Each structure stands twice: as structure tokens, then as C-alpha cells.
Amino acid sequence: MKLKLLLLALALLSVLAFAEVTISVVACSDNADSLKWLAEEFMKRNPDIKVEVTTLSWEVLYPRILADISAKSGAFDVFNWDVMTAGAVSQGCLDLFEFIKQNPDLVDPSYDMDDLLPLAKNLGIWDGKLVGFPYFNNTMLFYYRKDLFENPKYKEEFEKMFGRPLRVPTTWAEAVDVARYFTKSYNKNSPTQYGIALMFPTTHTMFYMYLIFFGPYRRSVEGLTRFGPVDLDYGDYFTADRKPAFASDLGLKAFEDMKALMPYSPDPLGSDYGETLEYFAKGIVAMVPQWTNPYLQFKSSPALQPAAEKIGIAPMPGRSVAGNWALGINKFISTEKQKAAFKFIQFATSKWADKEKLIRFAIAPVRKSTLEDAEAQNAIPWVKVLPSIYADETFRPRIPEEPRLEDISNINFAKILSGELPLTLDTLNKLANEWEKVLTK
Amino acid sequence: MTSTHKRTGFFMVLPAIVLFLVMTVYPFAYMIYNSFTNLDLSKSGTGQFVGLRNYTDIVRDQLALSSIEFTALMVLIAVPVEMILGLALSYLIRGLFAEKALRSLFLIPMMVPAAVGGFGWKMLFNFIFGPINYFLNLIGLQSIEWFGKINTARTAVMIVEIWQWTPFVFLILYAALQALPKDILDAGKVDGADGWRLFLHIELPLLRPILYVTLLLRIIDVLRTFDSVYMTTYGGPGSATSTWSFYAYKVTVSYGWNIGYGSALCVILVIVSGILINTLTRVLNIGRELGLSKE
Secondary structure, eight states: OOHHHHHHHHHHHHHHHOOOOEEEEEHHHHHHHHHHHHHHHHHHHHHTEEEEEEEOOOOHHHHHHHHHHHHTSOOOOOOEEEEGHHHGGGGGBOOHHHHHHHHHGOTTOOOOGGBHHHHHHHHTTTTTOOOOOEOOOOOOEEEEEEHHHOOHHHHHHHHHHHHHHHOOOHHHHHHHHHHTTOOOOOTTTHHHHHHHEOOOOOSHHHHHHHHHHHHHTTHHHHHHHHHOOBTTTTTTTTTTTSSTSSHHHHHHHHHHHHHHHGGSSTTTOOOOOHHHHHHHHSSSSSEEEEEEEHHHHHHHHHHSSSSHHHHHOOSSSSOOBBEEEEEEBTTTTTTHHHHHOOOHHHHHHHHHHHHHHHHOOOOOOOHHHTTTTTTHHHSSGGGGGGGHHHHHBOOOOOOOTTHHHHHHHHHHHHHHTSSSSOSSSHHHHHHHHHHHHHHHH | OOHHHHHHHHHHHHHHHHHHHIIIHHHHHHHHTTTOOOTTTTSOOOBBTTTTEEEEEHHOHOOOOOOOOHHHHHIIIIIIHHHHHHHHHHHHHOOTTTTHHHHHHHHHHHHHHHHHHHHHHHHTTTTTTOOOHHHHHTTTTOOOOOTSSHHHHHHHHHHHHHHHHHHHHHHHHHHHHTTOHHHHHHHHHEEEEHHHHHIIIIIHHHEEEEEEEEHHHHHHHTTOOHHHHHHTTTTTTTTTTTOHHHHHHHHIEEEIIHHOOOOOOOOHHHHHHHHHHHHHHHTTTHHHHSOOOOO
């Protein structure tokens, strides 16, 4: 009898052990906290599925995902990937359109695909396949010191100096005067040491920073007439016929705008994301172009208290740039795991999760319903400005060659900005030739 | 030795041999194989044999060539500075009151993980909050954009490298100085040599073999410089501080995922290192200096 009971217990235990499916999620550090929290919530509702989230830095994440896809090892079941790597990552991601067709029973009736913001959803589509649900609709914002811009003393001084009222710049040309005014070495009465914190290092940062300057030209009437509409796969760097658009007089103008602002920024070529964030958080600068998520850091910075009075948020003077993230499923894993992974990514991008991750972690929403939600708008001030930004933001190429193009460009852009290379059309044409070589390889 | 002993011996070293084959020989051979293919992780259907194309591409690759420039600068500037500083420290520390404490203190940079050291230096060099600029301001100098200008960025990377690896030179030379034959030193002293003259005419010549080996080890290591660049400048501004190893990493892992081309870069590094080491060994006659050969 005892033996029978023991065997029964063992059988039950083994059934329970095998019943639990474990899915492994690999995520970028920007999304990891929210994904870990969502995983906990998901497991409460789905005790038969265990979710483990592994955090990797931006630099390590792609090679890790690609190595996994290339080896078909299935080390990770869910990939949290930057949409600009869509072309490369798509080779190892499940087509969710097809998966939904084949597994209608797994689809949550309240998921509402039409509620997903069009660009956020489209950036997860590659070659007609939905290779990822949109997770983080990141975009660049223009943070400024609200208290300084509203101070009557500075308003009066600025008007005396420049003959126009002090206001949050709407173009980069306007930003130059404002940045100059708030730089101590040009205006000894400036309340801040520098006007603006710019990040032009030789890292991936440079590639998106250039777009916030080139974007206004590329998307202008002249730009659209000359280069054609922006292709969803090739992005704003390219013309409609897939030639480098920056190798033009408009591309040069973008560099001139960047150079014009550099004297009013602390070490622009040596500063990256972390440094510029600190410069604004510590009150060293009056303005900074930054992503959505640093808002929580600014909000808790002692130098920016009370936050509601000191932190202003506006659309980018030029154009913003998209920094979206998606959640995709590894196609080289078992069907059972794919189903569990689908349940999780569906949960993590649901209406409820979209609002919760915004309020708790400042993860920019991918759904219209969240943008329109009053609670969400009150919780994070930039929610109100997002619709206008999303309507015309620029984006980087999503083709598989993107990383190589990015590396060549980052180096050459830094050389142009440092004066090592002359700012001429010839320089840009040479870079365009390098791009062509990569694209035709 | 009996055949049983031989067999036992063989089985005892077998795990080490297998480990060496799996962890070193196989990856190395696979890297060489990859260097002749167009394997690119970002594209499906790659991995075909392309002959010497990756190698001929390197010759035309401006970024690869500029990486050679900075790597060569590191060898020509950082290594001699490390050697001189390491030698000076090992000489000057002897007989001091706090010799043991100083000896331990000097070794700390070498024991700090490269990533931690690099991050620490990044903070020290910060334009606004960095203590280095703070002290420069105190003595009336302007703040320096350490990572924003070519020359200062190169200097910064070299400072990190020198800080981290001078202790290695110090450690070897300090140990070598302790081990010098006492009778020769005593004979020198009897002949009237002391202090600087004793060092220059007796100790330094005796140290020569160790100096050469240390120099060789440092050159090999500097050729592989990666961490200090990765943690501070990321090769910038432009490609000013990109070393060969760092460029290979970017091509293979960080930006390119171009395993074929990256493997070719790594193979070239191995070949260049091999040639350099061989040439130096011959020129400096290291084998004879160490008493390993009669040439």
C-alpha cells in the first residue's frame, strides 16, 4: 500500500513538473524591469507557465539574439528586440499573423489589434510578416527647464539680447540663440553652466541623433519632393529609391545645425546617453534631447524639485526619432513553448499591461487607448505630447545591413563634427559610396 | 617507464588535452575556416567559401588601417612608459620604510577588473563632474574634453592602459631585482660602485633578459588592447582610439555580425603578433639572454 502511495505521489509530482512550461525572455535593460514585473503578474494568472527574464545590455543583446537564431539553439524563447534590427532578427522570429491564424483559440478576444498604434505595429512587420508585437513605443523628447523659460527676469534679458521673446525652440535655428543665452561662457548671468546637452559620441547614439537634425529636412516639402516618401524598411536616411539621402545639401545643413549648437554643450563628442542625462538631472544644462524613459530619473533628481515646476517637455525642435522595441517569439523552439510564449507576449502588450507599464516604468505606450487614458496622462506628463510626436517621427533603417551602415556612419559623422573631415558634399558622397558597397555586398 | 605507467600518465593528461583541443584548438581552427567564408549572422544563407576576399578587403578598409595606427601608437608610447615607470618604481621602492605596503598598493590597478577600472577612469575623466578637470581648474587650467578630441582621447586611453599595466612590469622587475646574485652586487660595491652607478652598470645589465621578456609580454598584450577602449571611448572620436582588437570586435559582434570578415581580422592579428614576437626574440636575442639557446 505504502509503495503504491509513494508511486502515485511520484507520478503526480512528475506530471506537475512536466506540466509547467518555462519560457525564457531576453530583454534589453531599458525594458527589463517592466518585463520582470509583467512576468510576475502573468505567472499569477498562468501558474502553468514560468517566465524567466534575462537582462542584457544594448550592445550585447543583438549579437546574443543573432547567435541564438543562427545556431537554432532555442536558448531564448522570447526576444525583446529593437525594431531597427527587424531585417536581421526576422529570420528567427515566428510570423505572428500566421500563428494567430493557426491558433485562434489562443487569441485573447479583448486584445484588439486595431488599438495598436499604426507605426508601432508596422515597425514590427518585416516582409509582410508580423515578427513582433510592439512593446515600447520609445521616442525622443525635448526636455527643458520650465522654471527658467518662465522666469520673467530671463525672459526680459533674452528679449533684450536677441530681440525676440524667450520660448521653447521649435526649430534648431531657434535653439542656437536659447542655448547661447543659457551658456555661462557666453552670458555670465546664465543660471546654468551650458545651454544644451548633446550626445554625439562614436556609438549608436550618433546615428539617431543625426536623424533629429536631418529629419526636418528629409520630411520637409523640399525633402519629400526630391527624395520621395520615406520607405518603412529603409527609413529617413534613404531616398524612396533606396539611395543615401543624407549625401546632399540637405544632409550638409543638418551637420551645420549640429555644429552650430556644439559650443553650448558640455563635451558633445565625448558625452553619451548617461552623461547628458546627468547634466540635465543635476541642473548643469537648460535643455536636453532625450528618450521618454529618463523622465523618471529627472523626476526624482533633487536638483529638479519640484519636478512639475522645473521639468518641461516639448516635441523635438526638429523631428523626433523612433526607438521602438518589440516582443517576438523564437521560431526554433517547440510548439508547446511557442504557445506559452505567445500567451506571454500577448499579455505583455495587452491594454491593461500597456497602461500599467507606462504608469509604473514610464514605458511609452503602443496603444491608442493608453494615450487617451486620463489616468495615464496625469501619471506621466509626456503622454499628452506623444500623439503629435508619433504623427511625424523619423526612423532608422531596419534592413539587415543597418548595423554596418551605422558603424561606418558613426565614425564618419564624429570625424565631420570634430573637424577631422571637411564638411563638404564630397565627404558625404564618399560615405554614401561606402554605404553602397555594404548594400551591394 | 613501463607501458602501464605510460598508459596511466596518458589517461591523466587526457582531460587536459581534450579540454585544450575543444576550448582552444577547435575554436582557433574554426576561426581560420570562417575567415575564408562570408558568414554573416544578420543574413540567412551565408557561410559560403569566398577564398581570400576577406583578406583583400582588409587592405582597402580605411577603418582597419586607422586601427593599426592607434595600436602602433599604443605599442610605441604606452609600452615604453610602462617599462620605464615599472622599472623606476621597482628600483626606488627598495629599502623604503613602507616598502611592503607600497608594493601591495602598486599592485592594486592590475588586480582591478578591466571593466571596473575603465568605468572608474571614465568617471575621473568626465568633463563636468570628473576630479581630473576639477584639479586642472584648481591650478588655473581649462577643463579638457578628454573623450571629445582626438589627442586627448588617445592620451586618456593610454593613461588607463599605463595605470593598469605598469604594476605588471613593476611586479616582474621588482622580483627580478630581489633575485639578482648578491656576490656580483657585493663585488661591484667593493669596486666602489654604489647607488645609481651600481644600478646602471651592474643591476640593469643583469636585468636585461627579464626586461626583454617583460617588454615582449607587454607588446603582445597591448596588441590585444580592448577593455580600456571599450569602457572609455568606444573607439572614438571617429576611429581615433580604435585598436585592432576593438575593431575586430565591432565588426564581428557589436555592429557587424560579420563573422567571416571579423575572423580574418583576428587571423591577421595572430599572424602580426607572431611575426613581431619572432622578430623581437631574434633581434633581442632573448633565447640566449635567458640561457635557453646557444645562438
